[in-house]
Amino acid sequence: xxxxxxxxxxxxxxxxxxxxxxxxxxxxxxxxxxxxxxxxxxxxxxxxxxxxxxxxxxxxxxxxxxxxxxxxxxxxxxxxxxxxxxxxxxxxxxxxxxxxxxxxxxxxxxxx
Amino acid sequence: xxxxxxxxxxxxxxxxxxxxxxxxxxxxxxxxxxxxxxxxxxxxxxxxxxxxxxxxxxxxxxxxxxxxxxxxxxxxxxxxxxxxxxxxxxxxxxxxxxxxxxxxxxxxxxxxxx
Numbered sequence: 048x049x050x051x052x053x054x055x056x057x058x059x060x061x062x063x064x065x066x067x068x069x070x071x072x073x074x075x076x077x078x079x080x081x082x083x084x085x086x087x088x089x090x091x092x093x094x095x096x097x098x099x100x101x102x103x104x105x106x107x108x109x110x111x112x113x114x115x116x117x118x119x120x121x122x123x124x125x126x127x128x129x130x131x132x133x134x135x136x137x138x139x140x141x142x143x144x145x146x147x148x149x150x151x152x153x154x155x156x157x158x159x
Numbered sequence: 160x161x162x163x164x165x166x167x168x169x170x171x172x173x174x175x176x177x178x179x180x181x182x183x184x185x186x187x188x189x190x191x192x193x194x195x196x197x198x199x200x201x202x203x204x205x206x207x208x209x210x211x212x213x214x215x216x217x218x219x220x221x222x223x224x225x226x227x228x229x230x231x232x233x234x235x236x237x238x239x240x241x242x243x244x245x246x247x248x249x250x251x252x253x254x255x256x257x258x259x260x261x262x263x264x265x266x267x268x269x270x271x272x273x
Contacts, residue, residue, distance in 0.1 A: 079259040090163070090264030098214050134200055140211070140259045146215055147262060149202040 059156045066127045068153045070120040070137035079140035081147070082111060086133045092120070094135075124155075132157045144145045162186050163265040165250050170242060171271045179236045180268045182250030190214075190235035192251040192262060193225060202249070208233050209255075237270075260262045 060066050071078070076097040084092035097104045097111045097120075104111050110123040120137050135152050138147045163184045171259060172178055177195035184191060192215075193205040206225040213225070222238040247269050251262040 061166075081261055083264075085200075088266070090251075090266045091261065095260045096261055136202065146204050146207065147259075152200045 048057060049059045050144075056151065057154045057156065059158060060127050062129060062157055062159050064067060064127055066122075066131070066155060066157075067125040068122045068124075068135050068137075070122075070136070070150050070153065072118050072120060072139045072142055072148075072150075074139060074148075075115070075118060076142060078142060080108075080111070080113060080120050081140075081141045082120075083136045083138060083149075084131075084133045085136065085152070091136060126155050127159045129159055163252055163263050165248075165265040165268050166270060167193050168266065169175060169269050169271075171273065173273050174240055174242060176240050177236070177238045177239060178270070179234055180232045180248055180250075180270075183232050183234070184250075184263070186251040186252055186254075186263060187253035188263075189230055190253050190255065191212065191227065191230070192253075192263075193235050194249040194251060196237055196247040196249060196267070198246070204236075206233075213218065223255050240270075242272050245270055 058083045069133050081096045082094040084094050092151045095106045095109050097113050102113050103136045112121045136152045137150045141148050165182045181200045190209045194202050196202045205219045208227040210230050211227045224236045227233045247267040249267045250265045251261045253262040
């Protein structure tokens with residue numbers, strides 16, 4: 048069936064540490080993945096995306112890794128800051144339905 | 160210079176009423192969406208329109224009716240509101256169909272049914 052899930056519902060890190068948020072997806076035919084950040088009272092904000100012909104993509108302080116063999120996606124945030132505290136969602140583009148399937152979300156808490 | 164804007168931000172009403180939520184995007188995108196986010200933060204697509212044409216219609220009750228007067232606007236009308244409709248509703252937009260592009264979200268409309 049369609050499902051995109053997260054291994055950890057909550058993650059607490061110290062300011063300055065690196066954070067890793069994991070995501071498992073179920074549809075091996077999915078060819079596009081997105082990470083979103085959602086702050087309290089706001090809508091999801093695009094962070095970074097990756098297409099299935101890549102296994103790594105880097106942005107500013109963020110890196111997304113895609114392992115198609117085990118259908119796993121991760122978001123790495125370098126030098127995590129208090130402003131990074133939010134709920135992070137991975138989303139899988141389900142080509143047959145032409146829609147994004149969102150995971151449950153991981154709440155990242157950054158301790159100063 | 161808000162990209163995707165929704166009104167109202169908060170909507171409190173009684174069961175049985177009819178209400179509408181409006182969405183506008185100034186990004187020049189062709190495709191717009193409505194999502195529902197429940198109390199556990201789970202986001203699920205409801206509808207998608209491309210150039211005013213309905214392209215995704217999930218298993219949403221008939222009480223929900225989207226309307227797209229032009230490609231920059233996608234409104235959501237809800238009839239006979241029920242307690243289970245309480246949620247945050249997000250509008251989003253993206254460029255084109257075919258190969259996927261990132262979707263840009265509004266800040267949501269929090270609907271509370273009394």
